[in-house]
Amino acid sequence: MFPPIYEVCAADSGVQAALGTPVRLYPFGEAPQGVALPYAVWQTLGGSPENFLKQRPDIDQFTLQVDVYATSATAARDVARALRNTIEPVAYITRWNGEDRDQETKNYRVSFDVDWWVQR
Numbered sequence: 037m038f039p040p041i042y043e044v045c046a047a048d049s050g051v052q053a054a055l056g057t058p059v060r061l062y063p064f065g066e067a068p069q070g071v072a073l074p075y076a077v078w079q080t081l082g083g084s085p086e087n088f089l090k091q092r093p094d095i096d097q098f099t100l101q102v103d104v105y106a107t108s109a110t111a112a113r114d115v116a117r118a119l120r121n122t123i124e125p126v127a128y129i130t131r132w133n134g135e136d137r138d139q140e141t142k143n144y145r146v147s148f149d150v151d152w153w154v155q156r
Contacts, residue, residue, distance in 0.1 A: 073107050
């Protein structure tokens with residue numbers, strides 16, 4: 037019922053190299069206070085079951101937002117690249133949401149959206 041983004045990303049050596057072990061990829065768009073950089077967060081923006089008239093849905097679609105935070109633009113982009121390379125074989129990246137720098141923390145952020153289809 038939920039997209040397996042953590043399981044997929046945590047199993048990839050490129051993501052492990054970029055985000056450590058255990059992989060610093062956190063749900064609900066929130067990382068723990070004081071977490072080491074770089075890290076990434078994800079949240080579900082929406083989704084729906086694939087409904088049928090004569091049977092229950094057999095697949096659910098989720099739209100996720102993934103945000104990467106790092107101390108440099110290069111590091112944020114490197115992590116985003118590692119996540120992209122891991123996610124693309126199993127889901128669809130549908131939007132690049134841009135890059136910015138947090139005014140308070142001065143951390144760099146790269147953001148993108150993913151559509152993930154999950155078999156029930």
